[in-house]
Amino acid sequence: MTIPNKRIAVLSPVAWRTPPRQYGAWETVASNLTEGLVAHGWDVTLFASRDSVTRAHLHAVVDRGYEEDSAVDPKVAEYLHISEVFEHAAEFDLIHSHYDFMALTYTRLVQTPVLTTIHGFSSSKIMPVYQKYRDGYFVSISDSDRAAGLNYLATVYNGIDLSLYPLQEFSGDDLVFLGRIHPDKGIHLAIEVARQSGLPLLIAGIIQDERYFREQVKPHLDNLKIRYVGPVDVPGKNELFARARALLHLNTIPERFGLVLAEANAAGVPVIAMDLGSCREVISDGQTGFLVNSVTEAVRALGRIPEINRHACRARVQQHFSIDAMVDGYERVYSTIFDLEAKRRS
């Protein structure tokens, strides 16, 4: 499409730097979108922490992510950061918020249209805010992660930077889990798959639930067959992908999107994922991995891993989950909003 002469504000969270150094899915997506829009010629201002890295204009009032700086009060950082973009609303043709329900409460106080990408509903307790502002503009990150009654304009899948995850031509031997150490992510199920299959398992990610790690993960670590390697950055992920026979993603609650599934596939690594939430949108069953409903099915699927074409995995990510695909998707949404707003004003 022809890029219109429009000014876009992208509101990223300030839990972490944009892009994050390690963990931080929302900031990752906000960053990928921002850089993708800039590459496509848009005039973009990124509202993010001051240490963020971007080719867009950076507008910052919080020095560092509150998860990375104990001097910052999260509540103070959020109120200052979110209100800032709305105080500058008149300078933009569109505010694209990645900041959860909080930003919605400012939207009726400005003239500029606001698009909210809902990266996930953290709790049923936040739904009253979405219900109040349901007539706003919303994008879901998967068809499965939608709440009833909201004015969704589209689903736009998250896009990853494929250049960060080169294709690993050859399969490794290990099973890999990569994600937050939290019961939602089913690390205990991955461990069970490793035990039943006899294959080694590498576990990587930040420990978000200490008790879960202590009680359900740590007792199984043996420094040999089942190992925890801590949080990893991008090079660390690629090392894991190089050693991976398959990524195990046996989530216990519906996945909202699952960036790591796309990252693994980009590297050519097949994914065995629980068939919950968005997994069946990200993984093509039998083509880029297998959707399963139990540990038993996951173990069985391991026997079919050789059927997966590693190049086909990467090709599918390129087509559906690349930055370009995401930017294309959002450009269509922006265009819809500009048309709707023009009609509203005329």
Add this chain to the structure above:
Amino acid sequence: MTIPNKRIAVLSPVAWRTPPRQYGAWETVASNLTEGLVAHGWDVTLFASRDSVTRAHLHAVVDRGYEEDSAVDPKVAEYLHISEVFEHAAEFDLIHSHYDFMALTYTRLVQTPVLTTIHGFSSSKIMPVYQKYRDGYFVSISDSDRAAGLNYLATVYNGIDLSLYPLQEFSGDDLVFLGRIHPDKGIHLAIEVARQSGLPLLIAGIIQDERYFREQVKPHLDNLKIRYVGPVDVPGKNELFARARALLHLNTIPERFGLVLAEANAAGVPVIAMDLGSCREVISDGQTGFLVNSVTEAVRALGRIPEINRHACRARVQQHFSIDAMVDGYERVYSTIFDLEAKRRS
């Protein structure tokens, strides 16, 4: 003064009902002010929890205070409640916020002037918000509780409803502590005064710091000389005042205002208070109590309690810390703001 034909929005917190059932100083003051303004003939809309009790118009989006209803997420309640008054800003000539730093972040998005009563700075981490919005309109609740650089229009002391606290003509025998069980409030010092003086001590209030209670209060309770009676409502407070020889308020950090000092004085009860923060503004040393700097001085002051005239205690509260005095003070501030705004617009 003649009440102008102006519409006032009073924004109360939603931690508790307005007025609170027991604890809740900010909600108490917001309630007293609202009812006082209505009594003076103002057109007032109170933004508070839906179960609030008022003669003003009540505007509510949160059913119950989040401290009283585990179904409510405090963050969700605050964002929904605060933004609501700003979404209705055009219906008011003045928004009077009692809602801390959060409400400030909406003030630049509306035309209606906003007055903020600062009920206390909970942490140095919130100061960046006050500094950003320092040109707003502020009222301090004591001369001592002021931050540098803010545009204060006045100090307006908190006002209490004297009808709730009838004069107790005769002194009781006990020492009384009334307030949050928290190290800031120096309950451990009150206990020390009781031990050194040999007088019985009644301790009342919500336990805000469990560990402090467990380690520094509970071991001294003997059900005889030193007793903890739990949180108390207004009748409970009056029972305590009836039994009180003096109220002990040996705060360890500067007091911001100290509603309970005025309540005790209203009932004719002399107050022995640590000379920190606002205590010397609320208590007239030698007339309505004694200001001290140590446990030793507090014990000594107990010997001088008979010098205090109980009627003089109540008279001073009537003059300076009554609802009428507070409403008079705010009417002067409102008048100043309306004048300033008229000049700004002309």
